[in-house]
Amino acid sequence: MQNELIEQWTKLNKSAMDAIKELGEINTSAMTRLTQRQMDLVNLYMEGGAKQLEAFNDAKGVQDVVGTQSRLFTELNEKLMDNARQTVDELVNVQTELSTWAEKGMEQATTNLSPSS
Template identity: 65%
Template sequence: MDNELLKKWTDMNKVAMDAMKELGEINTTAMTRLTQRQMEMVNLYMESGSKQLQAMSDVKNVQDLVNVQSRLFAEMNEKLMENARQTIEILVDVKSELAGWAEKGMDVVNSNLPKSVKK
């Protein structure tokens, strides 16, 4: 009886460790993808600032300045919206992965419950 209990305990610990490892991998992947999005945002702001400085040196009058600013704003807004869309995609993916992870965990728990407890 003691060997059987020890084996069940060992198996349960292995399952728990595997689940935690899988959760860690989901979190690591999510953070890596979100960090990439953040870096792209930083690059976008740097690029936008550079374009604005260059545009300021090329303008001849106030109307040119307004036109350039409007064009740069529209470009940046488009890129910001795309970045936001990609970020939302990442978060939806993470939500799905976490839901799958939780369901898998519940299946493991249910499969290890004694029949008397399941009823």
């Protein structure tokens, strides 16, 4: 009886440690992907600023500046929206991964705690 309890306890601990490790991997992966999205945003703003400076340098008049700024603003807005869509996709993926992880954990807990195991 005591050996069975020790075996069941060992199995439960291993299962818990595996689950914690998997959760850590999900979190690390999510943070890596979301950090990349933020770095892409920083790059977009830097690129936009450089293009604006170049436009000011090449401008022959106010009309050139206004036209170029309008075009650059439109481009930046499209890229920002694309980045926002990709970020939402990443968050949906994380939600799916966490849901799958939780369901798997519940199944394992049910299996480990059932009297027949």
